Amino acid sequence: MKNTLVKLRQAADLKTEIAKQELEFWKIISRTLQREIVHYPDLRIAGKKPLSASTDNDGYMTNCLNSDQATKYLGVSRTMLYRLRNDGLKYVKVGKLTRYRRCDLDAFVTQNLFSKI
Numbered sequence: 001m002k003n004t005l006v007k008l009r010q011a012a013d014l015k016t017e018i019a020k021q022e023l024e025f026w027k028i029i030s031r032t033l034q035r036e037i038v039h040y041p042d043l044r045i046a047g048k049k050p051l052s053a054s055t056d057n058d059g060y061m062t063n064c065l066n067s068d069q070a071t072k073y074l075g076v077s078r079t080m081l082y083r084l085r086n087d088g089l090k091y092v093k094v095g096k097l098t099r100y101r102r103c104d105l106d107a108f109v110t111q112n113l114f115s116k117i
Contacts, residue, residue, distance in 0.1 A: 064099040073105060
């Protein structure tokens, strides 16, 4: 019985340590993203409402779109959006999330603008 209690205590201590390390990891990610906002001011638009619930209260990433919003913005299907990614459309991966900056979508459209003369 005593051996089982010791093992349970060790497991609880390990779980606590893992939780502390995970919290520290997310703090580092948060600080890194905040520094990147300074280098890419187009990620923040003053006075605009956030596009989704994943946007924080300060308005960061307000001009980033998820896949559904990007397909509507470009007027293409999701399959076509994935093909455009293979053709050079820039996107941002944060964990499992994929986001598209409006400026990258606009730049991609501009780069692929053709006209008959």
